[in-house]
Amino acid sequence: MNDNIYAPAMWVIEAIRTSLKGEGAADVKARLAVQNLSPGAAVDPGARRLPATRFFAECVAACMFLAHDVAAALAEIEEFLHWKQNPNYSDAVMGEGYMENYAYAEIIGPDGFFPGDDFLLGFMLLGPRRLYPDHYHPAPELYWLLTGPSDWRQDKSEFRSRAAGETIWHPPRMSHATRTGDSPLLAIWAWTRHVGVPARLVEEA
Numbered sequence: 001m002n003d004n005i006y007a008p009a010m011w012v013i014e015a016i017r018t019s020l021k022g023e024g025a026a027d028v029k030a031r032l033a034v035q036n037l038s039p040g041a042a043v044d045p046g047a048r049r050l051p052a053t054r055f056f057a058e059c060v061a062a063c064m065f066l067a068h069d070v071a072a073a074l075a076e077i078e079e080f081l082h083w084k085q086n087p088n089y090s091d092a093v094m095g096e097g098y099m100e101n102y103a104y105a106e107i108i109g110p111d112g113f114f115p116g117d118d119f120l121l122g123f124m125l126l127g128p129r130r131l132y133p134d135h136y137h138p139a140p141e142l143y144w145l146l147t148g149p150s151d152w153r154q155d156k157s158e159f160r161s162r163a164a165g166e167t168i169w170h171p172p173r174m175s176h177a178t179r180t181g182d183s184p185l186l187a188i189w190a191w192t193r194h195v196g197v198p199a200r201l202v203e204e205a
């Protein structure tokens with residue numbers, strides 16, 4: 001693969017590895033340590049943008065002081081990212097306008113720069129004043145918030161405001177939801193195992 005892509009992909013991973021802390025960080029780092037990140041394993045996912053990526057630049061600017069190395073690496077990798085959405089989601093189930101305000105991209109994963117071994121690492125974007133409703137998955141999940149604040153809850157508890165810089169850990173199958181305020185959310189996101197089963201929304205009673 002072209003070193004113009006390999007170098008920034010490795011920079012992002014190293015910046016995350018160096019700065020990540022909080023609950024779940026050790027699990028993510030342990031899984032990261034056993035991934036094949038050699039040049040031979042690297043692939044170009046093919047750049048793909050989605051409407052929600054209009055928020056990317058302002059999110060990167062917002063996290064410059066929080067995580068300078070990550071922000072700088074993000075600016076370098078942006079043009080190569082392959083943004084995607086959960087195929088089970090639509091405006092009909094997520095709310096009017098949701099799909100224009102939500103996207104995620106993998107650094108490690110099937111549409112990332114390394115395929116990964118039962119491990120996903122990437123970014124999630126959610127536009128202002130959106131609710132990502134309660135959902136769950138078998139994968140243990142870490143979010144590291146690069147912008148904020150945003151509201152989070154687990155297991156249908158009360159929403160709590162979480163600031164930029166916080167990490168949030170979701171145990172396997174525990175439901176969780178995210179609500180943004182006036183600013184868009186950019187978060188680093190990882191699934192540490194059991195990545196083959198997609199997220200499912202909690203059925204309304």
Ligand SMILES: [Fe+2]
Binds near residue numbers: 136137
């Ligand atoms: Fe999740």
